[in-house]
Amino acid sequence: MKNSVIILALLFAVLSFGQNDVKRLTHFNLENKIAIQGYDPVAYFMKKSAIKGKKELNVSYQGIIYLFSSPENKDAFNKNPASFEPQFGGWCAYAMGNSGEKVAIDPDTFKIIDGKLYLFYNAYFNNTLKSWNKDELNLKKKAEANWKKFIN
Structure with missing residues (x-):
């Protein structure tokens, strides 16, 4: 019984997460799942400037891809992605x-x-x-x- 409850809880969590991803992909401003037209979200905060990200420096967060202009910005995003969206x-x-x-x-x-x-x-x-x-x-x-x- 205990295992059944755990399995159901995990299944619900996975299904809920998947639905959230679909909703985000449906309602966010994206081009090929990429946010902000490929601009680095961290650069707005750190450099006070809009800087184009590089395809090789990318992170997928809840179904959305973000590009970064530097490994440091990518690392900063990975530490707290929601704060940079x-x-x-x-x-x-x-x-x-x-x-x-x-x-x-x-x-x-x-x-x-x-x-x-x-x-x-x-x-x-x-x-x-x-x-x-x-x-x-x-x-x-x-x-x-x-x-x-x-x-x-």
Whole structure:
């Protein structure tokens, strides 16, 4: 009986993890399972800059592949991957807060807020980071609520 309970618990854990991976792959902003258009998520924090990662320096975290510009950044990510992931699945934070939509981003347009990475659309004379900065607190709350609708 005890072994049966353990086996069922393990099976449930594996199935739940698999479902979480599928949900992330469905709702995150990815190109061939690669996040942030191949930019190094750690560089945003350590270098305060958007730096393209290298294919040979990659990590798969819960089904999503991240690329890194240096072995040190890869190591930092491996120690605490969730702290380096972009908010709202890597979609434009402004659009998520303003309309609850998944809108593409420009990896060079970003902001670190309370130790979290926020990415923004910036094309065709529309830099949404500027709009975000005008009403950040309100847009951040709305974006968090809207993102929960996708991942819950």
